[in-house]
Amino acid sequence: MPESGRTTRAESETETETEGHIASPPATASVPRTGLLITLVLGGLTALAPLSMDMYLPALPEVTGALRSPAATIQLTLTACLAGMAVGQLVVGPMSDKWGRRRPLLAGMTVYVLATAVCALAPSAALLVGFRLLQGLAGAAGIVIARAVVRDLYDGVAMARFFSTLMLVSGAAPIVAPLIGGQILRITDWRGVFYVLTGVGLALTLVVWRFLHETLPPERRHAGGVGAALRTMRGLLADRVFTGYMLTGGLAFAALFAYISASPFVIQEIYGASPQTFSLLFGLNSVGLVAVGQINGKLLVGRVSLDKVLGWGLGVILLAAAALLVMTSGVLGDPGLPAVAAGLFVLMSAMGTAMPNTNAQALMRTPHAAGSASALLGTSSFLVGAVASPLVGIAGERTAVPMALVQLTCALAALTCFLLMCRPWRTSAPQADA
DSSP, X not given: OOXXXXXXXXXXXXXXXXXXXXXXXXXXXXXXXXOHHHHHHHHHHHHHHHHHHHTTGGGHHHHHHHTTOOHHHHHHHHHHHHHHHHHHHHHHHHHHHHHOSHHHHHHHHHHHHHHHHHHHHOOSHHHHHHHHHHHHHHHHHHHHHHHHHHHHHOOHHHHXXXXXXXXXXHTTHHHHHHHHHHHHHHXXXXXXXXXXXXXXXXXXXXXXXXXXXXXXXXXXXXXXXXXXXXXXXXXXXXXXXXXXXXXXXXXXXXXXXXXXXXXXXXXXXXXXXXXXXXXXXXHHHHHHHHHHHHHIIIIIBTTBOHHHHHHHHHHHHHHHHHHHHHHHHTTXXXXXXXXXXXXXXXXXXXXXXXXXXXXXXXXXXXXXXXXXXXXXXXXXXXXXXXXXXXXXXXXXXXXXXXXXXXXXXXHHHHHHHIIIIIOTTTSOOHHHHO
């Protein structure tokens, strides 16, 4: 029996199909409830990407010297991991719709552990790049299947709240990962970072094997091979509203990527902050994102429709990006670091409403193919973010205007996709308004 006051998929799937919502099939009684441990496991799986990327960042100069390779070659180890995580989700998502969640997840996590261990032993840059690609491909299983599991278990208000709860766990990863990496380098070399990641992956694999039960019953799985998977994804992309939420979330994520790529240079080189000040501001912005995500999940969801919260969040992101462009362009003079830092804090915090709500609204429409839908959501975010990141340095190292311009463009495009494709004034949000 569900706990009192808790909305599960079985409770919310009695809604009829409307333009803004596609009714889900009946939930199975065998699906277990999530407790604190499973919440932490799903959060750990979604945090695997930032851990794999950010723990490694402090070690880049040391890797360059140890492997005697140019810095540009070592940078490819980051690109390879990011590309692997983007492409891997397209493969693993449909697999999980066909064979269930556990088997692809356990297989992916096992390959992730082995690939990470080989990275720790890599004697050359070429081998490191290759196995970082494999690490990303395998690690994508945790990202995409964690979202699909949430869709299996929840719908409507409960799903949006759970995504906000996951942000509390996974949102802390970008804060602590560089700090952990730096501390590891104090006692060992860069290979120690990969040994620690190997241990984290192994621990997650064992916990998944022991405690995460199958959430997709056989009667709801899809038969077929690559052709069937492609047809499913084509059908999802043909859904204008789903594609609208996917593009909205991906473009908002691109504005976040622009901040991550440019903020070390902007804050330290242009505004003269120390590395310690940058770390403090970076951590403060991440705390703001997590805090607003919790306000979204605990206070707003269930009282205000998801589309309304999402629209306000996108509006705040757009205004913050416009303010940053005005400040960095020098139209009103030099605003100084405090004003720019405040603008970045507002923009980052508002992301706490954009990311969980776009995922929830998109996945609400796809109970029949949650794995494939999760793959499209994740891959689009990674790819759009990867395209946006290099643009922030296109005008050189003496101006922050490209960062603000990319953020403003992405925010404006996200809000446009939301309004034109999702048409929130015409769609009903039965769970959020009920």
